[in-house]
Every structure is written in structure tokens, then in C-alpha cells.
Amino acid sequence: MSELFTFFGLVSHDHYWIFLTHLFLVVGIVIFMANRAMQLRRVPTGMQNAMEAFLGGVLSMGKDTIGKEDARTYIPLVATLGLFVVVANMIGIIPGFEAPSSMLDFTLALAIAIFVYYNYEGIRRNGVIKYFAHFSGPVWWLAWLMFPIEIISHISRIISLSFRLFGNIKGDDLFLAVILMLAPYFAPLPAYALLTFSGLLQGFIIMILTYVYLAGAVHISEDH
Numbered sequence: 001m002s003e004l005f006t007f008f009g010l011v012s013h014d015h016y017w018i019f020l021t022h023l024f025l026v027v028g029i030v031i032f033m034a035n036r037a038m039q040l041r042r043v044p045t046g047m048q049n050a051m052e053a054f055l056g057g058v059l060s061m062g063k064d065t066i067g068k069e070d071a072r073t074y075i076p077l078v079a080t081l082g083l084f085v086v087v088a089n090m091i092g093i094i095p096g097f098e099a100p101s102s103m104l105d106f107t108l109a110l111a112i113a114i115f116v117y118y119n120y121e122g123i124r125r126n127g128v129i130k131y132f133a134h135f136s137g138p139v140w141w142l143a144w145l146m147f148p149i150e151i152i153s154h155i156s157r158i159i160s161l162s163f164r165l166f167g168n169i170k171g172d173d174l175f176l177a178v179i180l181m182l183a184p185y186f187a188p189l190p191a192y193a194l195l196t197f198s199g200l201l202q203g204f205i206i207m208i209l210t211y212v213y214l215a216g217a218v219h220i221s222e223d224h
Helices: 015-038 046-066 068-093 104-126 128-136 140-182 188-218
Strands: none
Touching: 015 046, 015 068, 015 104, 046 068, 046 188, 068 104, 068 140, 068 188, 104 128, 104 140, 104 188, 128 140, 140 188
């Protein structure tokens, strides 16, 4: 959205400049939050309490989806993804900044990373033959039909993950821009609440879907 004012846009309106500067800003914020949360104190600070509550919620989500042990194994990945996406969504609400998640470059790279990782974990935990054999389904004589359907289904996850996040955040940014142009003072306040909820919701969806994809990859039924 180069037509909107951004602080980094004062230097250049190039799409990749805007994207990379905001992406590095998000990375810096996430690293700062993680460092503050990891500082061990006798009396935990607000940031540490918030991060502990966040990690507890992610772990609880994972236990219900993939089991206690695997939830602990994959919580660094899932929690980092969730925190990264939420921060990327939230900075777009602040005037003068643009959400990296409103750019397809960001969401597509994120979806491909999740796709590659859960397939890698499925192969690592089960072996190449067993992992790809389960794509054929439980009925052997339908393997010729089920295998290509499963392959297409898995590839379509890249499209659904990337365009879901991109479409929601891009739409939120456009909605906020219109509200700010029409009524720049009090009218945007309910919009900010709505967009904050939407940004948090998209982070939750990324985390739960990552857990679901990992569960489907590493927990393969023996009858497959």
C-alpha cells in the first residue's frame, strides 16, 4: 500500500523497501520481547508474566491437538510463529506503519516454511516410505485415486494459509484507511478494537493450524 503514508516511505516508496523495513522492525520487536521475558527475576515483570501466560496457552492448545510430549517439542516453533504473526499484524494498526502480513511476500514465505517443516517432521519421525504410504489411504485399491488427491490437498494448504492471512490483514488495512479518511477522530476507535481482535485471531489460527498439520504428519495410524 505505497499510496498510504508510512515513516519508512519517507526514504523510498519501493515495495520491497517498505516490506523489508517493516519486517525487520517486527523481528526486532519480537527479539526484544523474548529477551525481556527470558530475564529471570525473583519478582516477574509484566512482560515476563505476559509471555508465561502466552506460552501456557500455546502449550494447552498443543496438548489438545498433538499430545503433551509433542506439544512441548514443537512449542518453540508454534509460539514463535504466533508471536511473529501477531506483532506483524498489530503494527499495521499504528498510523505511519504497514503490516508486513498485508503483503503476499510475507504470508507466502510463512506458508511455505510451515509446509516444508511439517512434511520434514513427518518424514523424520516415520520414514520416507511410511510417510508417503499414508497418502494412499487405508484402502489399497483406492490408492491410485487417494494419492494425487492427498498431494493436491497438502499443496493447497500453502495457498489457503498465505491468502487467508494476506486477505484478512490487507482488508483490515484498507478498512482502517477508509475510516481514517472519512472520520479521523472518534469513529476509528471501534475499528481499532475490531482490527486488534482480528490480528490476534489470525495469530491463533496460524498456531492451531501448525499444530494440526504437525499432528497429521507425525501421528500416522498403523492401518495406513
